[in-house]
Amino acid sequence: MTDPALPTVLVVACALVDIDGRVLIAQRPQGKALAGLWEFPGGKVEPGERPEAALIRELDEELGIQVTEACLAPFVFASHAYDSFHLLMPLYLCRRWSGVVTQREHAALAWVKPSKLADYPMPPADAPLVAWLRDLL
Ligand code: 523
Numbered sequence: 001m002t003d004p005a006l007p008t009v010l011v012v013a014c015a016l017v018d019i020d021g022r023v024l025i026a027q028r029p030q031g032k033a034l035a036g037l038w039e040f041p042g043g044k045v046e047p048g049e050r051p052e053a054a055l056i057r058e059l060d061e062e063l064g065i066q067v068t069e070a071c072l073a074p075f076v077f078a079s080h081a082y083d084s085f086h087l088l089m090p091l092y093l094c095r096r097w098s099g100v101v102t103q104r105e106h107a108a109l110a111w112v113k114p115s116k117l118a119d120y121p122m123p124p125a126d127a128p129l130v131a132w133l134r135d136l137l
Pocket of ligand 1: 011012013032033034039040041042043044082087123124125126
């Protein structure tokens, strides 16, 4: 049973989809929680920040790309009880950005066909979103 007193942390994440229908996943670096697992890039929403603004900021910081809000398409929510917090995470879909995707904060980046995403070990919050993405794309 999940501890109802655990704080809820809002994290936003993005499935970037390229022209060939491949999805970007990023490997969490050593020294961070869930190191080695492949996540949909994103990060925490700061207090008072709109989720879309947080995602635009994170994509710029982590990947060096610029995204406009209009390009962030409908999303699905992930929800997972980690040991010390409850993660609530909308996953947005984005097919258009400017700039070149660059590995800045992750251990590795990979463009992966939706049918192959399940081959990459993911954080428990991200893994259930793969089926949704496969059906959508
Ligand atoms: N997740 C997660 N999936 C996912 C992301 C972007 C984040 O499960 N796609 C989790 C991992 C962390 C928490 O959400 O437990 C916050 O992630 P992040 O990357 O914003 O923060 P960290 O790992 O840099 O943590 P702080 O140092 O506390 O900021």
